[in-house]
Amino acid sequence: MRFEHPATFNPIDQLKVVGHPTSRIEGPLKTTGTAPYAYERHDVVANQAYGYVVGAAIGKGRIKAIDLAAAKDAPGVLAIVTAENAGKLDKGERNAAPLLGGPEIAHYHQAVAVVVAETFEQARAAAQLVRVDYAKADGKFDLAAGVDEAVAPKPSFGGPADTAVGEFASAFAAADVQLDARYTTPDQGHAMMEPHASIAAWDGDKLTVWTSNQMIAWGTGDLAKTLGIPKDKVRLISPYIGGGFGGKLFLRADVLLAALGARAAKRPVKLALQRPLMFNNTTHRPATIQRIRIGADRDGTITAIGHESWSGNLKDGEAETAVSQTRLLYAGANRMTAMRLAALDLPEGNAMRAPGEASGMMALEIAIDELAEKLGTDPVALRIKNDTQVDPEKPERRFSQRQLVQCFNEGAARFGWSQRNPRPGQVRDGRWLVGMGTAAAFRNNLLTKSGARVRLDRQGVVTVETDMTDIGTGSYTIIAQTAAEMMGVPLEKVVVRLGDSDFPVSCGSGGQWGGNNSTAGVYAACVKLREAIAQKLGFNSAEAEFADGLVRAGNRSVPLAQAAGQDGIVAEDAIEYGDIAKTYQQSTFGAHFVEVGVDADTAEIRVRRMLAVCAAGRILNPKAARSQVIGAMTMGVGAALMEDLVVDKRHGLFINHDLAGYEVPVHADIPHQDMVFLDETDPMSSPMKAKGVAELGICGVAAAVANAVHNATGVRVRDYPITLDKLLGQLPEIG
Numbered sequence: 001m002r003f004e005h006p007a008t009f010n011p012i013d014q015l016k017v018v019g020h021p022t023s024r025i026e027g028p029l030k031t032t033g034t035a036p037y038a039y040e041r042h043d044v045v046a047n048q049a050y051g052y053v054v055g056a057a058i059g060k061g062r063i064k065a066i067d068l069a070a071a072k073d074a075p076g077v078l079a080i081v082t083a084e085n086a087g088k089l090d091k092g093e094r095n096a097a098p099l100l101g102g103p104e105i106a107h108y109h110q111a112v113a114v115v116v117a118e119t120f121e122q123a124r125a126a127a128q129l130v131r132v133d134y135a136k137a138d139g140k141f142d143l144a145a146g147v148d149e150a151v152a153p154k155p156s157f158g159g160p161a162d163t164a165v166g167e168f169a170s171a172f173a174a175a176d177v178q179l180d181a182r183y184t185t186p187d188q189g190h191a192m193m194e195p196h197a198s199i200a201a202w203d204g205d206k207l208t209v210w211t212s213n214q215m216i217a218w219g220t221g222d223l224a225k226t227l228g229i230p231k232d233k234v235r236l237i238s239p240y241i242g243g244g245f246g247g248k249l250f251l252r253a254d255v256l257l258a259a260l261g262a263r264a265a266k267r268p269v270k271l272a273l274q275r276p277l278m279f280n281n282t283t284h285r286p287a288t289i290q291r292i293r294i295g296a297d298r299d300g301t302i303t304a305i306g307h308e309s310w311s312g313n314l315k316d317g318e319a320e321t322a323v324s325q326t327r328l329l330y331a332g333a334n335r336m337t338a339m340r341l342a343a344l345d346l347p348e349g350n351a352m353r354a355p356g357e358a359s360g361m362m363a364l365e366i367a368i369d370e371l372a373e374k375l376g377t378d379p380v381a382l383r384i385k386n387d388t389q390v391d392p393e394k395p396e397r398r399f400s401q402r403q404l405v406q407c408f409n410e411g412a413a414r415f416g417w418s419q420r421n422p423r424p425g426q427v428r429d430g431r432w433l434v435g436m437g438t439a440a441a442f443r444n445n446l447l448t449k450s451g452a453r454v455r456l457d458r459q460g461v462v463t464v465e466t467d468m469t470d471i472g473t474g475s476y477t478i479i480a481q482t483a484a485e486m487m488g489v490p491l492e493k494v495v496v497r498l499g500d501s502d503f504p505v506s507c508g509s510g511g512q513w514g515g516n517n518s519t520a521g522v523y524a525a526c527v528k529l530r531e532a533i534a535q536k537l538g539f540n541s542a543e544a545e546f547a548d549g550l551v552r553a554g555n556r557s558v559p560l561a562q563a564a565g566q567d568g569i570v571a572e573d574a575i576e577y578g579d580i581a582k583t584y585q586q587s588t589f590g591a592h593f594v595e596v597g598v599d600a601d602t603a604e605i606r607v608r609r610m611l612a613v614c615a616a617g618r619i620l621n622p623k624a625a626r627s628q629v630i631g632a633m634t635m636g637v638g639a640a641l642m643e644d645l646v647v648d649k650r651h652g653l654f655i656n657h658d659l660a661g662y663e664v665p666v667h668a669d670i671p672h673q674d675m676v677f678l679d680e681t682d683p684m685s686s687p688m689k690a691k692g693v694a695e696l697g698i699c700g701v702a703a704a705v706a707n708a709v710h711n712a713t714g715v716r717v718r719d720y721p722i723t724l725d726k727l728l729g730q731l732p733e734i735g
Contacts, residue, residue, distance in 0.1 A: 001524035004578030006683040011546070012523065017484045017491065018688075021623035025491065026240075026476045035240045038212040039197040039272050044237075045208075048199060049078055051116050051261040051271035052123035053253060054130050055109035055281055056101055059652020060139030060345040063103045063112065067131035071115060074129055076122030079264035082113045086260050092222030094250040096317035096348045099226070100257065105134070106314060107347045108653035109280035114257040116265045139345035141652040143287050143312045146342030150310050153341040157446075157511075158321025158356050165393050166334035171304035175295025179371045183292065183363035183718045185322075187645035187654065188285040189278070190352055191664055194242025196282060197272035200258035207262075208235045211255050214244045215508035216467040220501045222251040227259065238499040241509075244471040245635075246351035249510050252282050279347075279657035284645060286311045286320045286349030288359050292367040295334075300377050302332040302386045307364065312344035320349060321356035325442045325699070326364055328587060331388035345652055351510065353635060354695035357443050358702075362639065362720060365439035365703030370716070379438055379707070380408050380417060380591075391585045400584035400684035403615035404440060407591040410676060411438070411613040415593040424714035425732040432597035433731065434608070435712025439700035441590030441614065445682075445691040446513040447581045450521030451504035451574030454483060454529045458568060460549060460561030462487050463495040464525075468506035468518040470498055473694055474624030475514060481621060482519040482688070486526035488546030489560065504572055512588075512692025515620060520575040520686040529571035533563045575686065584684045588696045590614040592633070592704040598712045600734045603727035605709060607637055612675040612701075617682040617691030629697035630673045636701020638665045644721050 012018055029035035042048070068080050083089075083102030091098050097106035105112070113130055117123035140146055152161035172178065198211040207229070213219045216236050224231040236255075241248065254273050261269040273281060288311045295304035311320035323337035352358070372379040384405050391397045412418070420436040421427050427434040452466040464483050470476050480494040487494075497503065504525075507517035534541035539553040550557045563569070595609040610633055619625045642663040645654040656662045675697075681689040702720065710716050715730045 001527060001573055002576045002578055003686060004580055007687045007689055010687055011486050012688055014485060017481045018620055019618065022477055022481060022621050024474055024477045024624065025480055037194055037240050037242055038199065038210050038238065039270060041199055041210045044199065044210055045201040045268045047267055048270050049116050049118060049265055049267045050120040050123045051114045051258055051269045052127040053111050053257055053271065053273060053277060054113040054115065054127050055277050056105045056112050057132065058105055058134045058136050059108040059141060061105050061137040062135050063105065064133040064135050066113065070129040071126045074122065074126035076118035077115060077126045078118065078267060079116045079261060080113060081260045081264050088228060090226050090228055092226050092251045094218060094222055096314040099253045107345055109277050109347065111253040111257055111281060114261045116261040116269055139652045140343060141346055141647055141649045143289060143310065143342055143344065146312055146344060147289060147310050150340035150342040153319035153339055156318050156321060158324045162338045163327055163393055164336050168304050168306050168334045168336035171334035172293055172295040172306065175303050176298045177296045177374050179294045179367060179374060181292055181367055181370060181718060183290045183366060185288045185359045185362050185720050187287045187647065188352060188639065188643045189645050189662055190245045190247035191659065191662060192243030192245055192247060195272045195275065195278055196248065196252050196254040198254045198258040199268060199270040200262040201268035202262055206233050207259055208237065209255055209259060210237045212241045212248055213238045214241065214248045214469050214471055214510055216469065216499060216501050217505045217508065219251050219255065223255055223259065226251065226256055236501045238469055241469055241471040244509065245353045246355060246510060247282055249351055275659065276657040279645065279654050279662065281347065283348045283350035285352035285355065285359065286313060288320050288322050290322055290363040292363055294367060294371050296371060296375065300375050300382050300385050302330055304334040305330065305332040306336040308338045309360065310340045310342060311349065312342040312346065313349045315343050317348055320359055322360035324356040325360050327393055328391060328585065329440060329442050330386040331392055335392060346647065353632065354443055354698050357699045361439065361442065361700045362702045365700050366706050366718065369707045378422065380412050383440055384408055397585050400586050401680055401682045402589060403678050403680060404589040406678055407589055407613040407615055410678065411591040411593050411611055415611045417593065424711050428734060429597060431600050431734065433600050433712040434595065434597050435708045435710065437594050437704045437706065437708030437711055439592045439704035439707060441592055441612065441696050441700040443512060443588050443692065443696040443699050445586040445588055445685055446511050447577045448507045448513055448517050449574055449576050450507035450517040452506065452522045452525040453504050453570065453572040454525040455570045456529060456560065456564045456568055458561055458564045458566060460489065461493050461495060462489055463497065464522055465497045465503040466506045466518065466521065467501055467503045468498050468514065469509045471509045473509065473514065473628060474621055475509065475518060477624060478515055478519055478620045479522050482522045483526060486523060486530065487560065489549055504574065512695040516686050516688055516690040516692060517575065519620060519688050523687045524573040524575045525571055528573045529569060532569050532571050536569065537563055580684055586685055588616040588691050588693065590696055592700045594704040594708045596705060596708040596712055598709060598727065600731055603724040603731060605641055605722065607705065608671055610671065610673045612697060613678065614675065614693060614696055615678040615680050616693040616696055617680055617685055618689045619677050620688065620690050622677065625677065625693050626675055628694040629675045632694065632697025633673055633701050634665050634670050636698045637670060637705060639720065640702035640705035641721050
């Protein structure tokens, strides 16, 4: 099905099932511990052995020699694979460095060997006996030191490296009020609960991998390319994923090394990356250095806005697109954005929840507050004044829906923003300095092809098959809701099967595109199934109504189960998009409000209240969507106050590569969170009239926290995270 025109009334708009706050249909499996995650698939293949990965102990250089003798003689060892005996390996299209290193080492903890043994303990013990002799080389591990040599990155999903409209330099110089500030964000890790894990088994020349992967088609293609085998000889299965956040978008070492280990040992192999390797071996959110310049008239009208960002990566890696939102969020006649990429020898930087906007909003939304302070203007009022209903860089292109102003108005009223004291450091609650902060939320809505297969059987059960994944976001449930709505059956009559490369290719989970596109693909398949059923019954498909387990047309009605016959009916289709995304700018918007308390003696920061107001198209399942947003808000607090992968600039590694040293929020850090969805449907986005929401919730949160800390203390921190040392010595005294 090709989607080229605004969606009109369709079966989804009945909202008998879609749009209702529905509990996750796979919830009982997860809460009882019976949902089989990748490492727990004991029953899928017999005689599983265990793999254990050895990671490089240097950040840059080469392997001079590997001594495997002691490891091979260790109890239970079946095979050891290194680059020397792995055979010819290619590199996946989406990998910046080989997943198995040797002799060259690209980054710290790049895999250099996998040991396969009868038990996990034996594999781990033998791995400690592998002796690697390295020749270290000087590496580049400091982003700040690499800024002068940074280059314009190749265009990516975030757009070109540079954009310009009008005459930024002269307009900024002539502005009545000017802001010119530098901000930094640190490297951050995904830290999802489930590690990267896989079970690999060969049957002749065919490979099956049970794994934890967000994008099945990407993973299948890159694994086949890396191994040099036909794609149809590789099957990936990933029905349950214990968190991804972008860290499982691409083929990673666990998949490849499980496959290589299984081939060498002639046994199925299960393998999970140990927690330290998840930080240095897999991907992370890269650090940024950002410079923002904004010029405005005395009345607050932005006349010039410029945003430059520097990030680092391996030489074949991509830049963190931290200027993306600045190209679209606020009006301003004269504009400039630029991204630069420094070559670093740190582990690969890549997508982490809301790549680009999450980092960029951390800087931009502090800058807007700083401009408001210079102007003596309320921060909410300044944002509303500079709203735009058209793409500021391409004024001929309107936003399909844009309710940013409504988000701020609703949020300000609910949060009690009018009670905020604009003078920093004036509100006290005992020993606590109290402040409020706000920030916009912004994330683009991306459209991508997505397919599904739908089957009706003689019991009236509708089964949906698609390689779409569920990373804890509720994909199973919204897909079931879509099929139930389209086919006129209750949820109990829908079976959803996900995460298998034998199923039709979907959009996958990433970029907050999964919900809208995957359900639109199911919609397309259901339209085709409805047509097939109507044709079989002799109905006019345009007039056939599917409801209450019946198919009706005119004065006839037939039970849906009867229509299936003995053999059932199967239909398959995909949603594809024409030029509608080029005609309209599609984005999601929101407003964050935060209240913090800062201890006047210790500088301890406590988040006291949080509110998010979001406008993100039709909300397919408010219960699941709310969960996504409050989870994102929690991650935003982590980004503001805690998360920092500390780089050892001597040896080129993230030194705090475990959950003891890499701090993330716990329950005690997070107060009650309130969130509201504005009523919105976007007929330009898909037949579902929905948009993404999972990443919108993190964008802007860290800046809202930072702005609240400034309002509480008068201390402006521009380098994340906001830790005690950055406040101590500058706090106002309490008399």
